[in-house]
Amino acid sequence: MDAGLVDRWRSACRWLLPPRCLICRETGAYGLDLCVNCTQSLPWNHAACVRCGLPLPAPDECGTCLTAPPPVTTTAAVFVYGFPVDRLVPRFKFHQDLAAGRLLADLATGTLGRAPRPDALVPIPLHEGRLRDRGYDQALELARPLARSLSIPLLADRLARLRATAPQSELHAVARQRNVARAFGIAGAGPLPAHVALLDDVMTTGATLHAAARTLLAAGVTRVDAWVIARVP
Template identity: 55%
Template sequence: MTQGWRWLMPPRCLLCGAAGADGIDLCAACAAELPRNRTCCARCALPLPTPAAVCGTCQRRPPPWHAAWAPFRYGWPLDRLESRYKFGADLAAGRALATLWQREPMVVERPALIVPVPLHRTRLRRRGYNQALELARPLARHTGIPWRHDVLRRVRATGAQTELDAVARRRNMRGAFALDHATALPAHVAVLDDVMTTGATLAECVRVLKRAGVQRVDVWALARAPSPRG
């Protein structure tokens, strides 16, 4: 957006309607309320009450990925912006969330490629956009890391994960993804989604990439749910 356009249409806070600050559609007060995920498990990004390298769950059952990065916790008021972006076609909320992510420090090793989690064609047609892809594109541009949307394909139209527990989520996602193109992939890839709850969706993507020969796969999400369901 050009400076002239911003002069004509100055940013307004998407949460309270006050004047936006720092070049985004959030005021300083609402932006300060966004829950950062500073104290979390290095393996799955689960928010923790006290610093710990790896949470108990990851110690007992390590996930298939190497490391996780989720700069925010899924809580008020970020959850409201995310819901408007994902389910309400509020692309202004998506732009604000993408900008906020770009401003967070990258606390994981830099990958060679970013791969957004794909939507099934039926859901993509209904929604009109892939929320993970729209977050990945500006983040890749900001970091200078290449990204590709044609690496993974969603081959099965899975049901909504929202009301499922952790076991049901894993079962729901089994076999949902496949490699879209049989091309050479780098040794280190990050799979990106908007929200990580139990990690079932990301885990299935990781398994497909590892079977394709990728040595290290990390998972990135804008926000991490405070605790997995189930």
Template identity: 60%
Template sequence: MAGTVNRSIPGKVDGCPAAPLRWLFPLRCLACGEAGAHRRDLCAACHAALPWQGPACPRCALPVPGGGPCAACLAAPPPLDRVHAVFDYAFPADRLLPRLKFHGDFAAGRVLAQCMVDALSAADRPDALLPVPLHAARLRRRGYDQALELARPLARALQVPLLAGVLRRTRATGAQSRLDAEARQRNLRGAFRVDAGDGLPGHVALVDDVMTTGATLHAAARALRAAGVRRVDAWVCARVA
């Protein structure tokens, strides 16, 4: 089963300055610029304002009083068995996520990944994590995959194997943000392929930054189920209501 290679860099921990050197670089809030707190690059006020998700549908992560399945998922069960969203897409997560996704702000990614570890440590542990991939052309333009930047520290902290490269995006689909829900589904039809090699584990969790309509995660889940995966969950940083 494929995994990732962890190469240590002298004087660094997880790609960041080692702890003894942190005093040289005072923590600074990435959302407002004030002094950081809680050993993170967030001030006390922005940390308190984090929009942790409350009761939500377990199949689509949309807010639901009491946290039971929503009517839409009861009527037409989605291909995801469980969706865990750490945040609602609101301040300050809605500032940090675009900084990671579009501007290569890996400090923002580090803060978000730390929050994901906190929130997901009690979730049902999958056999492996799979970051939702970018198409190769978009990856070349951007230079990094934001889902992988979140999945890598998450896998390391929770000691879950990371299978990067197993799920591939085979078509260069248009930007999802410009499409409505129905067009997003058409845009992603047949967009993913699974390179299983020696086979996949029975339970995996897809990792992505933001879930909007769920079209991307559903398309990836269908490809994984066709490859023989029995249970597919999704772990996302934020859910757009």
């Protein structure tokens, strides 16, 4: 369906059916499926490490990144992982609540629109086995509306997940790095854009994003940034 037609359809639905908060079911505010109280509770990540997105008292570079710089140049993390984002992400990621994903993308647009502009947006891909089980790729579902809203080309078919990995949420930090080592590869032929932003829903240690970034850098990309909806402190 044409993107403009989708936007007009959504606007018509909002006019006919006022939005309801996805958290508490109160009337939505500001044209969002989130009420005033839940909107005011959003844990915006206003001050963070510029390299890894870790919340800090003031924007700076954290000690870990100063000592061992990550492969990403910057990380734009919209929220700290807390209420109500910690309710929306699992519903979107594990319970097929695509409305929660659209809301997260809408909320993220302003912050990510102020980040350094990449040549393309690259969602972190799922392995084909997990994609079959889940039925959709949550990073791609976030990337589509963001790419459209920000007028950034979406590059969803060049970064590939080569092997199935254990869920990162079940592993400690060192095991996360081992789990995603050599998990990504480049699909297709032709040069890649010089500057890309990797998009994912939640960043904990950064192991997945960093493994994907190294793959892109090895393939000729000169700058990789990370864009995430939420950063676990």
